[in-house]
Amino acid sequence: MGETTHGLIVKAMSGFYYVQCPEGLIECRARGVFRKRGQDLYVGDNASVELTAGGKGYVVAVDERRNFLVRPPLANLDQLVLVSSTCEPVPNLLVIDRMIAVAERKGIEPLLVFTKKDMADASPYARIYRHAGFAVAEVSNATGEGVDAVRAALTGRVSAFSGNSGVGKSSLLNRVDARLALPTAEISQKLGRGRHTTRHVELFALPEGGYVADTPGFSSLDLERCEPILKEDLAGCFREFADYVDGCRFTGCSHTKEKGCAVLEALARGDIEPTRHESYVSMWNQVMDLKEWELK
CATH class of the missing domain: 3.40.50.300 (P-loop containing nucleotide triphosphate hydrolases)
Structure with missing residues (x-):
């Protein structure tokens, strides 16, 4: 293996990846190992680059991602x-x-x-x-x-x-x-x-x-289709619910209509915005029957 460097993939187009490295912007192809693994490279990936002649290179590895979106990648x-x-x-x-x-x-x-x-x-x-x-x-x-x-x-x-x-x-x-x-x-x-x-x-x-x-x-x-959220995870995506979700009377509370729901009590006090809770209920109703295996 030749000299390697590390940088940020800032552009992907037509099978080429442009990686911003200390040496400058390097035009790269991806090594075949990514195709064999079925692994896609995304803009925003931190990549290891093997340098070749003419100031170009190959992406040989990427760091573990903190997060990613499928569409856009x-x-x-x-x-x-x-x-x-x-x-x-x-x-x-x-x-x-x-x-x-x-x-x-x-x-x-x-x-x-x-x-x-x-x-x-x-x-x-x-x-x-x-x-x-x-x-x-x-x-x-x-x-x-x-x-x-x-x-x-x-x-x-x-x-x-x-x-x-x-x-x-x-x-x-x-x-x-x-x-x-x-x-x-x-x-x-x-x-x-x-x-x-x-x-x-x-x-x-x-x-x-x-x-x-x-x-x-x-x-x-796009986000709804590519990044669905199960009902079990939905309350955790509404940060203003965090102080209340553990205070509900019943385990498995949906926070939509139950008696003894701490989220609904916070809503009634004005601690949670009505429009935010309305959105939560709408989203919960849409995914209430969605199962994890259906996402695979």
């Missing part, structure tokens, strides 16, 4: 930035809560960002999620208000952005780092192009440190 995320607009379109709180639950299950810290605060008041939504224990930013892409807070939250972390079309995700990323130059809805419509033409996943280094994933976008449906 991303590993070792510190943060999932959930972007919603205060209007046009208004936030779908169930969708937001589904995505938060997946992030919590994976050990990825959610950051809530509500855009278009110059057009409508973001504080009612921000209050819900701050009360639930999450970091929240209220942003105007038009004026730049709140963008510094988002930029600070990205510094030193590996982050991915999620948001439906029209919420201002691309505009926000361009505000965070103009070098990204992502096409926005307005620009794309004028040019007659799709809103976001990215077909691969890539991590971009931020000036202050950290990486942000530019992805083709992913929806709550």
